[in-house]
Amino acid sequence: MGQALQRVEAKSNIGSWASKGGLPLYGLFTLLLIAPIALCAWAIELKVWSVALIFLALGLGLCALAGSLYSRLEAGNRFIEMSVDMFCIIGFDGFFKSLNPSWQKILGFSMEELMAKPRIDFIHPEDRLSTEAEVSRLQNGEITLAFENRYLCKDGSYKWFLWNAVSSPRQRVIYAVARDITERQRAEQERHKFIKTLEAANHELELRNREVERATQLKSRFLAGMSHDLRTPLNAIVGFSDLLADELPGSLNPKQKRFVNHIKQASGHLLQLIKDILDLSRIETGQLELHCEEFHIDSVLPEVLSTIRPIAMAKNIQIQQKLKSSGHVFADRVRLKQVLYNLLSNALKFTPENGTVEVSCYEYGGSICTSVRDTGIGISPENREMIFKEFRQVEDGSASVREGAGLGLAITKGLVEQQQGKIWVESEPGMGSRFTFSLPKAAAAARVFAIAVAENVNDPNLVS
Ligand SMILES: Nc1ncnc2c1ncn2[C@@H]1O[C@H](COP(=O)(O)OP(=O)(O)O)[C@@H](O)[C@H]1O
Numbered sequence: 047m048g049q050a051l052q053r054v055e056a057k058s059n060i061g062s063w064a065s066k067g068g069l070p071l072y073g074l075f076t077l078l079l080i081a082p083i084a085l086c087a088w089a090i091e092l093k094v095w096s097v098a099l100i101f102l103a104l105g106l107g108l109c110a111l112a113g114s115l116y117s118r119l120e121a122g123n124r125f126i127e128m129s130v131d132m133f134c135i136i137g138f139d140g141f142f143k144s145l146n147p148s149w150q151k152i153l154g155f156s157m158e159e160l161m162a163k164p165r166i167d168f169i170h171p172e173d174r175l176s177t178e179a180e181v182s183r184l185q186n187g188e189i190t191l192a193f194e195n196r197y198l199c200k201d202g203s204y205k206w207f208l209w210n211a212v213s214s215p216r217q218r219v220i221y222a223v224a225r226d227i228t229e230r231q232r233a234e235q236e237r238h239k240f241i242k243t244l245e246a247a248n249h250e251l252e253l254r255n256r257e258v259e260r261a262t263q264l265k266s267r268f269l270a271g272m273s274h275d276l277r278t279p280l281n282a283i284v285g286f287s288d289l290l291a292d293e294l295p296g297s298l299n300p301k302q303k304r305f306v307n308h309i310k311q312a313s314g315h316l317l318q319l320i321k322d323i324l325d326l327s328r329i330e331t332g333q334l335e336l337h338c339e340e341f342h343i344d345s346v347l348p349e350v351l352s353t354i355r356p357i358a359m360a361k362n363i364q365i366q367q368k369l370k371s372s373g374h375v376f377a378d379r380v381r382l383k384q385v386l387y388n389l390l391s392n393a394l395k396f397t398p399e400n401g402t403v404e405v406s407c408y409e410y411g412g413s414i415c416t417s418v419r420d421t422g423i424g425i426s427p428e429n430r431e432m433i434f435k436e437f438r439q440v441e442d443g444s445a446s447v448r449e450g451a452g453l454g455l456a457i458t459k460g461l462v463e464q465q466q467g468k469i470w471v472e473s474e475p476g477m478g479s480r481f482t483f484s485l486p487k488a489a490a491a492a493r494v495f496a497i498a499v500a501e502n503v504n505d506p507n508l509v510s
Pocket residue numbers: 388392393396420422423424425433438439440441447449450451452453454455456479
């Protein structure tokens with residue numbers, strides 16, 4: 047009981063000591079002693095954690111970088127493996143160090159074969175010098191862009207390559223990529239060859255044109271000369287045979303009369319032929335003089351019909367007229383008669399006895415159309431174009447064809463076209479033919495003519 051009392055007393059002593067200010071001092075002292083140590087430990091721990099975290103972050107970053115670099119390398123490698131272009135690394139010693147599979151596919155050699163020999167052995171002998179020069183440029187640090195040379199294939203042929211390359215003097219290698227341009231080169235060569243052939247053909251054509259021009263001029267000169275030299279004596283033959291046939295110098299016996307008529311007919315034909323050839327050459331060289339005026343077709347037709355009527359009567363061919371137009375043409379009266387005569391004489395020549403020939407005239411748009419229709423032998427489709435060319439006749443062996451020289455329609459076409467007209471034919475074999483030509487109506491044609499005259503006046507060459 048007494049001990050218990052002492053403990054209670056002691057406790058109450060301490061309590062009184064504490065209440066008197068003894069305990070705070072002791073706590074403060076302890077705190078001051080421990081705090082720096084604890085702080086130090088905490089700071090060290092923090093640093094360790096920070097460093098660990100930094101290392102972790104760095105490690106993770108490096109891992110990611112290495113991963114992306116690796117995947118990039120992998121992708122690059124895949125592209126190189128799959129590429130149709132040829133990638134390679136060439137050592138300064140002249141040997142291939144690395145090649146992608148394309149090399150094997152394009153040249154046919156295995157990688158080992160390609161790497162076993164100096165690269166120059168695969169190059170076309172004619173391209174070796176230029177290649178060596180390019181390589182030394184590269185080794186001096188320059189870049190190769192679009193260099194071309196030929197490489198040997200396993201089958202002995204050569205392929206054209208187009209190169210881009212750079213060198214790494216430190217590693218003593220060249221990084222290069224080549225493209226197979228053999229097809230492009232071939233196409234280019236073909237194009238060059240084609241252009242050369244075309245140029246040669248053009249040159250040839252030009253020479254021929256000049257020759258033709260010269261020949262045409264010579265022909266015109268010859269024809270002009272011939273016209274004078276042949277027509278003068280021929281006129282005498284025609285004139286005197288006419289006189290003889292008319293028995294003006296004295297009567298002839300029947301045999302003499304027959305002979306004279308032969309001379310008259312033959313010389314008449316010859317004169318006509320010479321006139322036709324001359325006309326044609328004038329049309330071709332543009333030397334035909336036209337004297338255009340306004341008139342109605344009606345006014346020239348009777349004269350032409352009277353010339354050919356005897357032939358029609360001899361074959362009992364009826365000539366009908368259907369003139370429905372009152373419009374005037376603006377044309378050369380004499381030349382229009384010639385056109386009508388050629389068409390009508392053909393119609394009569396190629397129509398059998400008892401047939402019909404019809405002349406009609408009508409207006410169509412701004413033109414006056416004149417048609418000569420017959421019930422004759424007709425023309426097959428393949429000959430319808432050809433007959434308008436000079437000296438061309440349908441070869442059916444009939445006597446009527448053999449009579450002419452094949453100039454009438456060529457002259458007719460030329461005459462119509464020089465007067466701003468057109469000519470065409472509709473026909474079927476055995477069904478007759480219809481030849482039609484159109485000429486501009488007077489007012490329209492006069493306008494065109496006036497413009498042409500004005501242009502010629504302004505042309506200094508023509509004025510002189
Ligand atoms: N009305 C026609 N009917 C059938 N054939 C024709 C007719 N007109 C022309 N031809 C054919 O066109 C050819 C050329 O005619 P053309 O140039 O006048 O020459 P030519 O009368 O001297 O034979 C004739 O040979 C003939 O074959």
